Amino acid sequence: MELNRMSPRARANASDFSYMVIDQSGELGGAELALLPLLEHWGDRCQTVLFDNGPFAERVAALGVNMSVLVEARLNSVRKRGGRLQRTVQGVAAMRAIRRQIDSLTELARRTDIVYANTQKALVLGAIAAKRAGKPVIWHAHDIMSRAHFSALQLMIVRQIVRSRVDHVIANSNASARAIQTLTGIAPDRIDVLPNGIAAAPFESVTSARCSALRKSIGIGDDVFVAGIFGRLAKWKGVHVALDAIALQPLMHLVVVGGALFGEHAYAAQLQKRVAELGLDSRVHFVGFSNDVPAWMKAVDVVLHASVSPEPFGRVVVEGMLARRPVIATAAGGVTDIISHRENGVLVAPGDPFALADALAAVASSPVWARSLGDRASEDASQRYRLDVYVQSVSQIVLRVATHAVRSVASYEPLHAEPAAEAAA
Numbered sequence: 001m002e003l004n005r006m007s008p009r010a011r012a013n014a015s016d017f018s019y020m021v022i023d024q025s026g027e028l029g030g031a032e033l034a035l036l037p038l039l040e041h042w043g044d045r046c047q048t049v050l051f052d053n054g055p056f057a058e059r060v061a062a063l064g065v066n067m068s069v070l071v072e073a074r075l076n077s078v079r080k081r082g083g084r085l086q087r088t089v090q091g092v093a094a095m096r097a098i099r100r101q102i103d104s105l106t107e108l109a110r111r112t113d114i115v116y117a118n119t120q121k122a123l124v125l126g127a128i129a130a131k132r133a134g135k136p137v138i139w140h141a142h143d144i145m146s147r148a149h150f151s152a153l154q155l156m157i158v159r160q161i162v163r164s165r166v167d168h169v170i171a172n173s174n175a176s177a178r179a180i181q182t183l184t185g186i187a188p189d190r191i192d193v194l195p196n197g198i199a200a201a202p203f204e205s206v207t208s209a210r211c212s213a214l215r216k217s218i219g220i221g222d223d224v225f226v227a228g229i230f231g232r233l234a235k236w237k238g239v240h241v242a243l244d245a246i247a248l249q250p251l252m253h254l255v256v257v258g259g260a261l262f263g264e265h266a267y268a269a270q271l272q273k274r275v276a277e278l279g280l281d282s283r284v285h286f287v288g289f290s291n292d293v294p295a296w297m298k299a300v301d302v303v304l305h306a307s308v309s310p311e312p313f314g315r316v317v318v319e320g321m322l323a324r325r326p327v328i329a330t331a332a333g334g335v336t337d338i339i340s341h342r343e344n345g346v347l348v349a350p351g352d353p354f355a356l357a358d359a360l361a362a363v364a365s366s367p368v369w370a371r372s373l374g375d376r377a378s379e380d381a382s383q384r385y386r387l388d389v390y391v392q393s394v395s396q397i398v399l400r401v402a403t404h405a406v407r408s409v410a411s412y413e414p415l416h417a418e419p420a421a422e423a424a425a
Contacts, residue, residue, distance in 0.1 A: 026054025173334030197390025238306030
């Protein structure tokens with residue numbers, strides 16, 4: 001699509017701008033799952049750029065959209081071991097690789113109308129490239145930018161980039177938006193809060209026979225009370241808290257669906273060790289990554305969310321609600337946008353296995369209440385987190401920013417009147 005051959009004023013009236021979409025990961029995390037339906041909707045209007053291969057890259061390729069994979073340049077490839085000369089050589093090599101990556105992104109950005117960064121690392125390199133190419137930038141933030149997850153240096157870089165090189169921010173929750181505004185001080189009109197959309201159909205199509213088969217595959221009958229915890233095995237996700245809570249409820253089982261990503265295999269090993277220490281080998285079932293999460297959620301009696309740090313959004317929480325299961329979740333971050341305590345779910349304090357165990361006991365001892373909780377949750381989630389509304393809303397924001405930027409070029413007016421501070425490349 002040769003949109004750049006059109007005049008600025010002609011493109012200001014066009015509805016089919018071209019996008020460069022950047023994501024650093026080849027893995028399937030929450031940010032990547034939120035991006036897939038957007039890529040499917042935008043189709044050949046977008047050029048997708050990833051910094052690594054993996055399951056996410058495979059899913060993107062399956063959509064048939066334009067995709068490039070640039071090998072990620074990592075500053076942390078500079079090892080601590082070795083002499084000063086060796087570290088210096090490694091550091092110079094890493095910086096050269098980053099420069100080459102920015103050069104490649106700049107060339108791709110020149111062929112499109114807007115740069116859409118879906119992750120924090122993609123933001124840094126993508127915004128620098130977009131600035132060089134003279135293109136507007138949207139950052140879709142899927143993280144709470146705080147010291148709980150990022151270093152002081154990372155936060156400083158993001159602050160400078162957002163202040164000087166980002167035209168608009170989409171935040172996946174009020175918690176994410178507040179953290180960004182606190183960090184950067186950007187005006188409220190430069191940020192939209194838009195929760196992720198999740199398709200309800202995969203949950204509605206699950207049969208009771210499929211649920212029974214999944215239980216049977218791990219040696220559990222339909223009469224056993226089973227809790228499920230879903231997602232990657234990262235320490236801040238609090239799977240260890242769920243283990244401690246299950247240890248306090250001797251008649252319950254726990255299914256752990258997910259695996260380690262991003263170098264978190266040591267934590268996965270710690271969980272296995274903790275299961276042995278607590279004597280839970282017969283009651284805790286690690287099933288690993290699954291492409292059938294909706295069926296596993298429908299196969300359990302309650303869905304747990306046990307994050308010990310504030311969750312930026314809480315995709316697993318919404319999925320549990322769509323599965324028509326009661327959800328017990330920690331009261332922090334984006335989860336508080338989703339759940340109203342004892343109305344469409346149950347909230348507990350983060351990191352408290354005793355509170356989690358008590359909530360499990362309450363759900364297990366009141367099956368009628370638990371069923372009504374799941375019904376209300378399903379109705380609520382299917383209305384508030386509709387996938388079609390999400391896709392259309394993001395697309396409208398992208399179109400608005402792109403149109404404004406093109407009109408600003410045509411009239412020689414800046415999108416923002418405030419002076420732009422240059423961030424370190």
